[in-house]
Amino acid sequence: MDSESTPQINITIDGVELSVPKGTTILDAAERIGVVIPRYCYHPGLSRPAVCRMCLVEVEGAPKPQPSCVQEVQDGMVVRTGNPEARKARRAAIEFLLVNHPLDCPICDAAGQCELQDYAFETGQLSTRNVEPKVVLGRDHVTPDIVYFADRCVLCTRCVRFMDEIAEDPVLQVINRGYKSFIDTMTDEVFEHPFSMNIVDVCPVGALVNENFLFKPRSWDLDQTASVCPGCSQGCNVTLGAKEDKILRAKPRFNPHVNSYWMCDHGRSAVVNWGAGERIEVPMVRDGDRLAPVDWSRALQALTDAMRGKPGTARAIVSAGASNESLFAVRQLMNAAGFEGGEFRVSTGPESVLKGFPKLRLRADRVPNVRGAELLGFQRADDPIANASGHTGTLFILEDELDDAPEGFGGNAALFVYIGSKMNAAARNAAHVILPSPTFAEAEGTFTNYEGRVQRFGQALRAPGLTRPIWMSGSAVLAQLEAGEQLRTAGVAFAALAAESNEYAGMSYENLGQHGAMVASSAAAVP
Numbered sequence: 001m002d003s004e005s006t007p008q009i010n011i012t013i014d015g016v017e018l019s020v021p022k023g024t025t026i027l028d029a030a031e032r033i034g035v036v037i038p039r040y041c042y043h044p045g046l047s048r049p050a051v052c053r054m055c056l057v058e059v060e061g062a063p064k065p066q067p068s069c070v071q072e073v074q075d076g077m078v079v080r081t082g083n084p085e086a087r088k089a090r091r092a093a094i095e096f097l098l099v100n101h102p103l104d105c106p107i108c109d110a111a112g113q114c115e116l117q118d119y120a121f122e123t124g125q126l127s128t129r130n131v132e133p134k135v136v137l138g139r140d141h142v143t144p145d146i147v148y149f150a151d152r153c154v155l156c157t158r159c160v161r162f163m164d165e166i167a168e169d170p171v172l173q174v175i176n177r178g179y180k181s182f183i184d185t186m187t188d189e190v191f192e193h194p195f196s197m198n199i200v201d202v203c204p205v206g207a208l209v210n211e212n213f214l215f216k217p218r219s220w221d222l223d224q225t226a227s228v229c230p231g232c233s234q235g236c237n238v239t240l241g242a243k244e245d246k247i248l249r250a251k252p253r254f255n256p257h258v259n260s261y262w263m264c265d266h267g268r269s270a271v272v273n274w275g276a277g278e279r280i281e282v283p284m285v286r287d288g289d290r291l292a293p294v295d296w297s298r299a300l301q302a303l304t305d306a307m308r309g310k311p312g313t314a315r316a317i318v319s320a321g322a323s324n325e326s327l328f329a330v331r332q333l334m335n336a337a338g339f340e341g342g343e344f345r346v347s348t349g350p351e352s353v354l355k356g357f358p359k360l361r362l363r364a365d366r367v368p369n370v371r372g373a374e375l376l377g378f379q380r381a382d383d384p385i386a387n388a389s390g391h392t393g394t395l396f397i398l399e400d401e402l403d404d405a406p407e408g409f410g411g412n413a414a415l416f417v418y419i420g421s422k423m424n425a426a427a428r429n430a431a432h433v434i435l436p437s438p439t440f441a442e443a444e445g446t447f448t449n450y451e452g453r454v455q456r457f458g459q460a461l462r463a464p465g466l467t468r469p470i471w472m473s474g475s476a477v478l479a480q481l482e483a484g485e486q487l488r489t490a491g492v493a494f495a496a497l498a499a500e501s502n503e504y505a506g507m508s509y510e511n512l513g514q515h516g517a518m519v520a521s522s523a524a525a526v527p
């Protein structure tokens with residue numbers, strides 16, 4: 001909205017003078033100076049019906065309090081958001097909403113992240129004047145996984161508007177009028193939609209809850225980490241919620257170039273289930289017929305010695321679920337041995353587009369880093385196992401679980417290195433060195449999405465056992481071979497990639513920022 005051609009309007013909010021572009025609402029203007037006006041029906045990704053009256057503020061000269069979510073600023077306007085007049089108006093709105101609201105906070109999933117709880121606390125609502133019994137409306141499923149607690153609903157209509165304006169599938173409605181109002185489908189049956197869980201995210205109270213998350217952690221128990229969804233090549237920005245080294249939920253994080261305020265339901269379950277199962281926790285080195293668990297220095301020395309013996313040119317099967325930093329490390333190890341080629345396979349599924357924000361779609365490629373793997377010289381293939389089976393030189397496998405590898409796979413390789421998080425029969429029978437690697441949630445890194453946007457993800461969980469990212473262990477081997485430097489952090493590993501690749505030239509963890517940046521070959525095509 002801020003553009004040089006848009007006229008600026010001078011206003012005063014809570015005694016602070018500021019200039020904002022014409023057309024800005026009072027609520028948006030206030031946020032520029034750090035004043036957050038309470039709201040329920042307002043959501044930045046939806047239309048503004050001004051139905052809840054929670055955002056009332058005093059505007060000097062106006063006959064009554066104004067809804068700041070729709071009232072645009074006027075030149076010379078003087079606004080007060082926290083004076084007795086404005087607080088009294090908001091108090092009345094809250095008191096009205098609490099007339100029939102149950103005292104559910106101790107058992108409500110939204111406790112700790114509920115706007116009704118926050119505002120009731122802020123306005124000092126300690127008791128009720130209501131002496132009548134509360135109206136009880138009950139609860140019901142609106143989708144197979146989403147439960148609607150009608151008594152908690154503040155009828156803000158965010159869920160109705162999400163389904164209407166963003167999903168473009170207007171299945172939800174306000175049924176009845178007055179104190180009998182509730183939200184439901186017109187047919188009284190549950191609906192299914194690939195982006196349905198966004199209605200839980202937009203609900204400002206605990207009226208819509210995800211049944212898979214119900215009664216699990218309290219919101220304040222979750223460690224929150226900014227990350228990127230690994231569920232497909234779209235690269236939606238998410239916030240991971242983790243407790244006791246387990247991811248319990250993912251919520252969308254705003255990125256106007258990728259996913260706006262939304263994400264799909266597939267991504268939410270992909271995040272929670274990613275990397276589940278028994279893990280490899282220690283490095284291993286072959287000792288005759290058996291694999292011996294060893295410490296890192298012995299594992300890295302064994303790999304260095306084996307590579308010094310010139311076992312032959314390198315082929316690889318990698319994973320497009322691995323980070324750019326990990327893929328680059330494998331590529332460098334392969335270069336040291338002589339790069340012969342590397343491939344990866346991609347699991348696919350049907351696409352689903354979010355019609356109201358069509359740039360966001362659940363992509364057919366159900367892995368996050370296809371583009372990143374391709375930019376590092378790895379090729380997508382239908383059957384990389386068959387192509388690598390008889391290789392006699394050096395064989396690197398990165399995070400491909402080799403579940404369908406035939407008996408004897410890797411047996412001809414002079415050096416077979418398996419870098420992964422889970423054990424499999426082929427690695428157990430034939431690998432010479434096994435290096436345990438973290439999942440995307442257990443290490444920092446970057447993915448490059450379908451259109452070439454490079455985005456950072458943070459570490460949400462402790463990596464189990466002695467697990468280490470391959471950029472760390474691989475660079476130690478390269479340093480011992482005098483073919484590179486030991487890399488100490490993910491940021492340094494990314495800087496090493498940016499220094500070697502024209503596609504990533506000039507990028508760093510610092511300048512990728514909140515919304516990522518485009519690789520060189522995509523930057524011109526996609527702003």
Ligand code: SF4
Nearest residue numbers: 153154156157159203
């Ligand atoms: S269910 Fe939640 S989002 Fe929907 S109208 Fe009620 S309070 Fe608003």
Ligand code: SF4
Nearest residue numbers: 229231232236264267
């Ligand atoms: S569209 Fe893809 S990246 Fe986005 S949430 Fe869904 S699975 Fe994850």
Ligand code: FES
Nearest residue numbers: 050052053055069
């Ligand atoms: S947020 Fe302004 S009226 Fe609801």
